Amino acid sequence: QKGAMPDDMPELTLAPEGGEIAIANLLKDAGLVASTSEAMRMIKQGAAKIDGEKVADNKLQIARGTTAVYQVGKRKFAKVTVG
Helix, strand or coil: CCCCCCCCCCCEECCCCEEEEEHHHHHHCCCCCHHHHHHHHHHHHCCCECCEEEECCCCEEEEEEEEEEECCCEEEEEEEEEE
């Protein structure tokens, strides 16, 4: 088990209107941040990660058909499938 990933993290599926979803919206919809502006701030601070990799681009678009573990800060995780 790599890193300190919790075993009981929430798993959810998001279904964006278009073919993809912006990272800030995904973090908000997954309940990891309270607002998209908080998501942007966390990304800027390097506190947002996808599968353990820091998110460098706050305009990142997540494509449908992907599943990854999203993390904000040290303790907030969610396994999100974009469907």
